[in-house]
Amino acid sequence: MPWGRSILAIVTTLVVVGGMASLYVMGAGIWRPDFSNVPGVNPQDMAALAAPYDDVSQGRDAELAASLVESNAGTQAEIDRIQTLLPPGAATSSRLTTFNVATGTDGNRLWGVREYEYPGHVVRAETTLYRATASEPWKVSGFNVNVLSREELAERTFDIMTEPRGVQAVIAAAVVFPLFILITFWTALFRQGLKVRWIWLIAIVLGIGTIYADTASDALSFLPISVQLFGAGATWSGSAFDGWVFSASTPLGAAAFWLFAPRAAKSV
DSSP states (O other): OHHHHHHHHHHHHHHHHHHHHHHHHHHTTSOOOOOTTOTTSOHHHHHHHHHHHHHHHTTOHHHHHHHBSSOOTTHHHHHHHHHHHSOSSOOSEEEEEEEEEEEETTEEEEEEEEEEEOSSEEEEEEEEEEESSTTSOOEEEEEEEEEEEHHHHHHHSOOGGGSOHHHHHHHHHHHHHHHHHHHHHHHHHHOTTOTTHHHHHHHHHEEEEEEEEETTTTEEEEEEEEEEETTEEEEOOSOTTSOOEEEEEEOHHHHHHHHHSOOOOOOO
16 A cells, blocks of 8 residues: 555654664764663662772772672782772763673673763773672672773774775765665655565665674674675764774665666556
């Protein structure tokens, strides 16, 4: 039905345009993810995830040492080393950029990365918690801190003009391919007399074989057995310490449509 096709055209357009808009909002710094108050996640667990950094930054060495799964003679020296890295004063804000919860026969694990904003620095604290059963308190099985100044972060800020040619090409493809696929999808959706229309539509939206570009390391990689909707993707943790990973897949279905799909009959 024509109205059904129109709705489908609107939905696919919103998916592509909305995805690009969300990438712009994150890339421009308008919004940054914060999972500190995720519905369904125990607030006490989130507090336990933040506790190690609170302890080390406020000089509660004994409390941090007592919370570790394993402590030895070098524990205090490691705590001292971390404290020398931390900028002076108190953090102006913090947010949980990434977290993961795992439950299995070998116990429960909670992992997260929290960033702390200081006037001249940003601190990244990566914490892993462990407990054998849900009734036990969390213990710290891993804790790592990285610190970068604002000047260092400015040098790491994503700028397409300074990226290598290969990375620029993947980013360009990640923009062009979805638009090419979307236009092809519209054409197939409304072309009169097109046989097996739904098979064509499914083939058009799939990109085959994916090349990835990491802006943090400028590394390129290729995965031949891979399928992406609308032929492109982009991921970023939202962390100032991490780069974007752009991906683009060959729009074989869309190309095949323009080469082999029968054209609409001309009206006499």
